[in-house]
Amino acid sequence: MTDDRTRTWQPLPTDRPVRVALLGHGLAGSVFHGPLLAADPRYAVTVVMTSSPERAEAARSAHPGVEIVPDADAVWERAGDLDLAVVATPGETHARFGIQALEHGLACVLDKPACTTAAEGAELLDTQARTGVPLTVFHNxxxxxxxxxxxxxxxxxxxxxxxxxxxxxxxxxxxxxxxxxxxxxxxxxxxxxxxxxxxxxxxxxxxxxxxxxxxxxxxxxxxxxxxxxxxxxxxxxxxxxxxxxxxxxxxxxxxxxxxxxxxxxxxxxxxxxxxxxxxxxxxxxxxxxxxxxxxxxxxxxxxxxxxxxxxxxxxDYPRFYAELADALQGRGEVPVDPADAVGVVGxxxxxxxxxxxxxxx
The missing domain is CATH 3.30.360.10 (Dihydrodipicolinate Reductase; domain 2)
Known part of the structure; x- marks a missing residue:
């Protein structure tokens, strides 16, 4: 599925936080991405994807007021109210969710590895080039x-x-x-x-x-x-x-x-x-x-x-998300070129x- 935003992505406004969907609340989501996002006032984690009741409760505690959804389809349904998808799920899902995020007009952070095959990596980079939506990889x-x-x-x-x-x-x-x-x-x-x-x-x-x-x-x-x-x-x-x-x-x-x-x-x-x-x-x-x-x-x-x-x-792990916020708001480049990460996986x-x-x- 695509919409007009995939062809007309523009830098985000600076007068409100970047609205984040965090996909996954295991180790990567709860220990790395969640705390770094919560510590930076330029971000607001508004949606967390998890089907685990225990992880859902932990996400509510870490991000008061967050909406919990069970799967990626529920995230994409809310794409119009989001700016950034952070994919912190098992490695074999990274490329698939990353491609879906880009196609829904959401800037995307993929936890490493960005993908598991060269073919996935090529599709990921092709999708980013076609949509023009920012993509980066958490090589923290x-x-x-x-x-x-x-x-x-x-x-x-x-x-x-x-x-x-x-x-x-x-x-x-x-x-x-x-x-x-x-x-x-x-x-x-x-x-x-x-x-x-x-x-x-x-x-x-x-x-x-x-x-x-x-x-x-x-x-x-x-x-x-x-x-x-x-x-x-x-x-x-x-x-x-x-x-x-x-x-x-x-x-x-x-x-x-x-x-x-x-x-x-x-x-x-x-x-x-x-x-x-x-x-x-x-x-x-x-x-x-x-x-x-x-x-x-x-x-x-x-x-x-x-x-x-x-x-x-x-x-300085916080620097990753600080540089990303600058990039999303039109003041710099993403902290990690996704082509670097795809090359490593290859x-x-x-x-x-x-x-x-x-x-x-």
Missing amino acids: RRFDGDFLTARRLLREGRLGELVRIESSFEVWKPTVTKAWKAGASPAEGGGVLYDLGPHLIDQAVQLAGPVEGSYAVLRALRAGALADDDAVVVLRHESGVVSHLTASTRARRPGPRMRALGTEGAWTCHGLDGQEKALGAGASPNDGDFGEAGSDRGSVLTTDAGDEAVPLERG LIADLHRRHPVRPRP
Whole structure:
């Protein structure tokens, strides 16, 4: 279904909040998108889509006065009173709901992954180009303090010429705790490479440029896992830089979060950015210390002069929605180009095709 708004999308007015429909109120909707939207006065979450009574109650508590609807069709019926759809549902639905939002004239934020196949990605981008309605993807890890620090050090030339990036998201989850994740195949967006890989690959591309070659070892190590829960990816960038990326649920002791090697120095960072943990514990993005690195996070630059402790940049997830509001009101670009996100998914899909998941013997 389409209407005239799909052909005549105009920047939104600045004298009222952006009216948001939040599709999904699980982890992504309740921990990431919901709190960030609630903390920014330029947004108003007016509709939440969920069929769970428990999640509906949580949404009413988080967004007083919100209307709860059971499915996407009910969201689209209200499109005339909405401006933005935030899609925080399981990965295999992202592209479909994103296309429907654009066709109903609603600007759209897709949680990652933006899609699960190259064909879906192409349709998504074609729909955005045809309708002219803004589309972006929640690659929030571009606003992690460690990534911002790595980018700053490279911009300042403190590493010299970049040679290699090592980046990992490693946790210890020895058993499968979510049945829907265990039963999702890679084609449905299942597995750690589709879950965490978009962040790792997107960060590497942002730091080192386009990819010209790739290799992966993908394994399913946990009992009951049908998709990969341990992934090692090597990217060869057109710049000559090589990225070593690791995502795993089987790391009792995680290695460095990030290491960047250059011709003049090396930078190493330990520990995960704390914004996700803080949001999950109920912190507000408006808290004075939100995004600040904890004392458990080490960041060291090593050069001929020795080791130097480097303060981590403050993490800034709220910046995603601040930049989006500017874009929707005609004062800038969307925070993440959807073509970047679709390109990342295309790489992941190709890695799965060329290097199928190796189940545990």
